[in-house]
Amino acid sequence: MQWWCAAQGIPWDWSWRPYPGVWLFVACLCLAYRAFTRGAVPSRLEVVRFAGGVLILWIALDWPVGALGSGYLASVHMVQFLLIALLAPPLLIAGLPRAALERVRGGRALSLPGFLARPLIALLFFNAIVIATHWPEVVDGLMASQAGSLALDMAWLGGGLIFWWPVVSPVPHRPRFPLGVRICYLIASTVLMTLPYVFLTFAELPFYATYELAPPVGTLSAGEDQRLAGLIMRIGGGTILWSAAGIIFWFWYRSENDATR
Secondary structure, eight states: OSSSSSOOOSOOOOOOOOOOHHHHHEEEEEHHHHHHHHHHOHHHHHHHHHHHHHHHOOOOHSHHHHHHHHOOOOHHHHHEEEEEIIIHHHHHTTTTTHHHHHHHHHHTHHHHHHTSSSSHHHHHHHHHHHHHHHHHHHHHHHHHHHHHHHHHHHHHHHHHHHHHHHHSSSSSSOOOOOOOHHHHHHHHHHHHHHHHHHHSSSSSSSSHHHHHSOOOOTTTOOHHHHHOOOOOOIHHHHHHHHHHHHHHHHHHHHHHHHHHH
16 A cells, blocks of 8 residues: 555556555644644634645645646646645645744744745745756656655645745734735746746657656647646646735735725
8 A cells, every 4th residue: 555646657547545644644734733723723714724725735645636646647746736835835824823823933933934934035945946846857756756756745835835924924024025025926936937837838858757658547648748737837827826916916905095095
């Protein structure tokens, strides 16, 4: 039995497969949230946000998305990236009660994460992870083992949490990070993510041996699957980031109107 989704090289079928490592990870997230919020009761909305982030992670990591993305289809692998790095982290962060974060920050337990979450550092750090984790040698080397697949997934999640922290954190950012600058921050990330999109979409040959040599699923060739992965990164990632920028713009516009009144 596999405990984490990884490339297996066996023909794909739709028979359900258990991945206990994913279940344990999801359970640990829920227990950690309960322990972290002890003494700072989260609101119902915060609980729903955090639960939504955990659910998205579960969908991305467990069967069938996790299994297909880990060793069969580069396009599903890209869907995993969007779910783990761009959709789940803002919900997880928005689900943390401000009182609990203030308590931890008062104890100076967030010094290193706080440094990494400075906007410029977070932006560069996240996009360095995006490029590194889509590099062919890295993908093929890690996806061959369960530990490597786990490391890749955790790199996406950690990078996503750091990237979204300056934008979504309930604790006021210091130094101040105005709403207008947050919009520019998100737009800048869509520009930086252009590099992996370009080499995935316009390459003449498949980059990843993992997916090129994988048993076929459906009618897509390895090249078509890779191009689809690039388009998913561009369109899906751009939609998420531009939607977040639009929401922030609405809050910014409303706050400016309130100030004028």
